[in-house]
Amino acid sequence: MKLTRRMIVVAIGAMAIAAQPLAAAAQNLPNNIRMVIGSTSTGGDTYQNASIVAEALSEQLGVNIKVDPVGTSEGLKALARDTRGNTIMLHHDQIYLSHLYGVPGNDDPFENFIIGPTVAINPGDSFLVPADSPYQTMEDILDAAEAGTQVRVAIQPGGVSEIGFTAMKNAARVRSPGSEANIVAVNTGSQADKNQAMWDGLADVINGSIQANEQFTQLGADDPKAMRFVWITARPQTLEQAPEAGMGDTTREEFLQYASPATSVTLDGTDDFAFDKEFFLLYNEEMDPAIMDAIDTALEKIYAEGEIQQRQSEAFFIPNFQPRDEALEHLSDKRDTVAGIIEQLKVE
């Protein structure tokens, strides 16, 4: 085909028109964006997710994005201070769960900030027992509570760790009202503290994660550090999207045995409780909507291209992009469900 001057001008014009939305949005975008995260660790899943998303966004938008692990409180403060759009935040459900659990200083993020798009799910939230525990399943644990035996569960209060514990108590209450009093929390801190509580014999069950605890489940039964999974809180649909090889030496099929419906922790006697730990962005209320749109659009393109999904899957995350309207609706529903359970247990 012969290229004429007119064709070149038309092509350039068409390209300019096609690129216009992003270019217009990019004009509003700051050159340097700080992505604060609600964790002070760079070793955890929040940093890992933030790094993957920041790198992809940075490339797509042509701006610098730096991840700063400042923690929830400092992250929210930084976000609240910056109306220009230079600061965005990435965190997970803990941000509203802390508010529901009444942790002081944690205001409602739905009221004070704008919920941005979701980006991924970590299906790894789990509960484990020592390898030589008498409890083989969650059924055994709930039976023990019903029979009057106290079951001590090591958790980090006020977040995703506690929601599983609350669900356990709720299931005990639904099965046999009053037995929930026998499911008691051992409030610890980090994963190291929870593991230590198990090794010290202070906890019968601990909250953990597939990523951090799977190797302990592969140790010989005579090893004092050996553990067994009893429950994975993720929805089965979520786990089904995990890599088939699973994580470490445990396959996806094996993980599914610890999740609903194979392992049932009832929500109301009919349905099971399941909870996906979801990562999403948060924006300052007064941030220019054009910047939010630009980030949403860029993420939509990134997820349409598909490379980010591969990176997230390799790290055992489930890619889960939802634009901010959908994310707001979805997370609001999720918040309402868990708020109901938490509220019921509070009254009692």
Added chain:
Amino acid sequence: MDIFSLISPLFVALIVSGTFVGIIFGAIPGMTATMAVAVCLPLTYSLGLENGLALLLGLYVGGISGGTVPAVLLGIPGTPSSIATCFDAYPMAQRGEGEKALRISIIASLVGGLFSLIALYFFAPALADFAIRFSYVEKFLIIFFALTVMAALSSNMLLGIFSGFLGIFISLIGVYDVTDGGNGHYRLIPPGTEYWLDSGFSLLPVLIALFGLAAILEEAEKGMPRAKTASEIKVGAQSRFSFSVLKGQGRNLFQSSAIGTFIGILPGVGGSAASILSYTAAKTTSKHPEEYGKGSAEGIIATEAGNNALTGGALVPLLSLGIPGDSTTALLIGAFALQGVQVGPLFIGNNPETWNAMIVAMIIANVAMFIMMYFAIRWFAMVVTVPKYILYPVILMMCVIGAYTINYGIMFDVWTLLIFGIFGWLAIKIRLEIAPFIIGFILGPSAEIYFVKSLESFGDLTIFFTKSWIAVVLWVLIVASVVGSILMARRSKAMAEKI
């Protein structure tokens, strides 16, 4: 597997450059090894796991070692793990033996680092199994033992202990965080200041303020002293460091390296506790405890061997349990996670290449650190010849930058620097003891968490005496340290009266 196949030019270059950058980060007050690793972590994306770890481990070793430089020459701990270095190295430098103090520090650092590597390589799984026997009770007693140094460091024991408790009290300001298993409630915060004080005062700005800013204010009040010349600080051939200073220090080196390694393997206890504890133990077992705090080579050896031994020790729980031993190794988990590698009890067996690469990288980093610092000492030491009217503004600027960046840009940390700088200046006037204060401030939060958790977990106070044989041994050490301090204070008093 051929271990030498790992040593590619890129691998070595990354370790050496990491060590170099780490030394610079450590040497600037307020910049830490943790920060150096955090800044470079995203680079590991493109480097691959082994090369990425080479860079990060170089930064780690360099960062911990670099903290020695300002501690020795300026009396400002570059990192919290260099705190105890200030106690003896700075007085030695003030005597005009800065080069000697630096060389002692570097040699002790190398020995501590290599000792901990040997322990890591041969005993990692066994040490991790031993470490899990340390519950909240034993960890509290270790912190308690380290706190006994408050009395030993004071020129007036009663004032020293009071200062130490004041440090603990101020360290408890803020929320008892739910992430530490606390209740998330505010305490000791004046109404209206919750926004700024919910996380309390950050350690590093307080540390820099009390050791750096307060001293600058003090000197500013007196009038700037004349800078020392190169010959006065004995930088030059006439004050060549002699290895004879290490004669008879084998036990001290071994003991301190062992303590540092051991503290490293206990998750959460940290580098500052390692150096303080090594110092306390060395002083308790020394034939010349009266020389400590006045420029004792033994004291420098103890703290530097202890804090560098932490590097290998902290990798033990990381690689054997998947649990970081300190804040910097917590960042290394990030490097593994970004490459999709799971760290845990099967890591060493499943990833022999990465394991060997890490050991090789640590050995090269320690040797590189030694060569770089040992032969550059003369240039480092020259810093004290810079006129104070030039040096102090530069230090002040570095202190402010360090304070601002430590928590990724929180302005309140700069205010903390100012508040505690003025507090430190006033404290000197009313004879509060700064060293016990800062030790109380560093160790207070850990002491609280482990004490509260011990009581929550085990029910009553008797558990501190009955939990295990480890607890009994720790009590013996605590009593020995306290009695030693009292006897030493009496002897000093008697000697003073004779004179």
